[in-house]
Amino acid sequence: MSQVQSNEWLEWICSSQSLDELRTNYDRWAETYETDVKGVWQSVPVAAALMLAEHLNDKQNTILDVGAGTGLVGAALAASGFKNIIGIDISSAMLAKASETTAYQTLVCCAIGDDRFKTLEKVSGIIATGVFAVNHAGADELSILERSIESEGIVVFTARQSFLPELQEAIARWTLLDSKVMPIYDDPICLQAYKVSNITPSFQ
Numbered sequence: 001m002s003q004v005q006s007n008e009w010l011e012w013i014c015s016s017q018s019l020d021e022l023r024t025n026y027d028r029w030a031e032t033y034e035t036d037v038k039g040v041w042q043s044v045p046v047a048a049a050l051m052l053a054e055h056l057n058d059k060q061n062t063i064l065d066v067g068a069g070t071g072l073v074g075a076a077l078a079a080s081g082f083k084n085i086i087g088i089d090i091s092s093a094m095l096a097k098a099s100e101t102t103a104y105q106t107l108v109c110c111a112i113g114d115d116r117f118k119t120l121e122k123v124s125g126i127i128a129t130g131v132f133a134v135n136h137a138g139a140d141e142l143s144i145l146e147r148s149i150e151s152e153g154i155v156v157f158t159a160r161q162s163f164l165p166e167l168q169e170a171i172a173r174w175t176l177l178d179s180k181v182m183p184i185y186d187d188p189i190c191l192q193a194y195k196v197s198n199i200t201p202s203f204q
């Protein structure tokens with residue numbers, strides 16, 4: 001992203017005013033994303049994958065990486081031994097980078113809850129880092145994920161501490177298993193794992 005300085009990327013991406021604008025901005029950012037976030041963000045996908053691995057012992061389970069981006073989470077999940085990973089993202093350019101890893105069995109360009117998303121199989125684990133944020137995805141999208149997870153499945157996601165109250169409506173139904181605060185920004189990143197026990201009808 002040549003015209004955006006690395007210290008401005010966060011403000012720039014969170015100023016996107018629609019899903020289409022967000023998609024366009026991530027498409028533009030894909031080439032330099034990993035270089036720009038290196039050192040600040042990179043520990044987050046790794047910590048999230050480790051948290052999921054702690055709560056989901058069978059590595060044959062299928063995992064859905066929501067907002068897979070360039071594949072940092074997929075690579076960390078694969079390093080933890082997971083073999084069946086589906087990645088989804090609104091940005092085809094970010095997914096093109098993710099496809100350069102060998103982590104994912106399937107990559108689908110779609111948004112949480114859209115028609116393509118609804119065709120995905122139910123999974124045992126869902127992971128989403130950097131997705132539940134201002135002008136990205138909120139409580140409605142988090143609730144939609146409930147329909148993609150098997151009963152007793154595990155959801156691991158991140159959110160800024162200040163954004164967590166926005167997600168309460170969805171997570172109030174789930175059982176908190178694990179929580180970690182990562183003080184990489186003044187408004188820290190909260191990493192949380194939940195068990196989803198209620199059986200929610202799938203989309204089909």
Ligand SMILES: C[S@@+](CC[C@H](N)C(=O)[O-])C[C@H]1O[C@@H](n2cnc3c(N)ncnc32)[C@H](O)[C@@H]1O
Binds near residue numbers: 070091112
């Ligand atoms: C900050 S990046 C994080 C990427 C990766 N998870 C990581 O930790 O490096 C957020 C990603 O979520 C995707 N995204 C944002 N909103 C989304 C939505 N509603 N549905 C699917 N993907 C979305 C963006 O395109 C982007 O690739």
